Amino acid sequence: MEAWILLALAPVFIVCVLWEAWYWRGKRAIYSLRDTLSNAALALMHQGADALAWLAVIGVYYWVYRYRWFDVPGNVWGIAALVIAQDFFYYWFHRASHRIRWMWASHVTHHSSQRLNLSTAFRQSITYPISGMWLFWLPLAWIGFAPTNIIAVVAINLGFQFFVHTQAIGKLGWLEYVFNTPTHHRVHHARNPGYIDRNYAGVLIVWDKLFGTFVDEDPAQPCEYGIVRQIHSHNPLLLTFHEWVAMFRDAARAKSLRARMVQLFGPPERAADAIGKD
């Protein structure tokens, strides 16, 4: 179901990428063929892994759904409530993905390009199921949202986010107050000290404002895209697994159980700081 929604939107995504590449032609080097091809390869790998992951965990969703608190109707109000509730859990999933190395090991793939364009949205990891992404939507089934609707809304949220990966769009008026927009998400992809680990929103930016992680894009501080420890590669397998390899290597070298736990589940920068100190 999820795969079908994103597959149905694929022609729209491709037309938008072509438009954006045309828009920047001869002006700024926003696109590179190798970067975009590697993003596309990662997207195809992710779609396949995601479909398999849903097959593996859907039974857990139906089991939890049996103990639901409410029977949320599948009408327009029920779906609207689901979109907002899922986006709330997306915020916490995304925040955890940046603050827990076990989850960052998957999410780093999305952030490891030094370019930012619409094709960056495709840049995803096949290891999200191992990081535990699917656990974050499980409370929705417990509340009483039907599992098939949850899967569809997860896809719609990701589909929406495609459109915020662009440098071609400036401020969008009142939409900036409510929604995650290109300017908010550019900040999220930047590694400038003032921008890092900010603007975790999926669809609604209100969660960042509520929970203190919002930063506005400052024209005096141009975004520098990428990650703190850059990986200069276009190889989809290396982009998928480099942080897992580094994490397990660091955990194996740690001298105590506590130090090992910091390497696996601590914040990425704390894990990096701890190397050689324990």
Ligand SMILES: [Zn+2]
């Ligand atoms: Zn992120």
Ligand SMILES: [Zn+2]
């Ligand atoms: Zn992004």
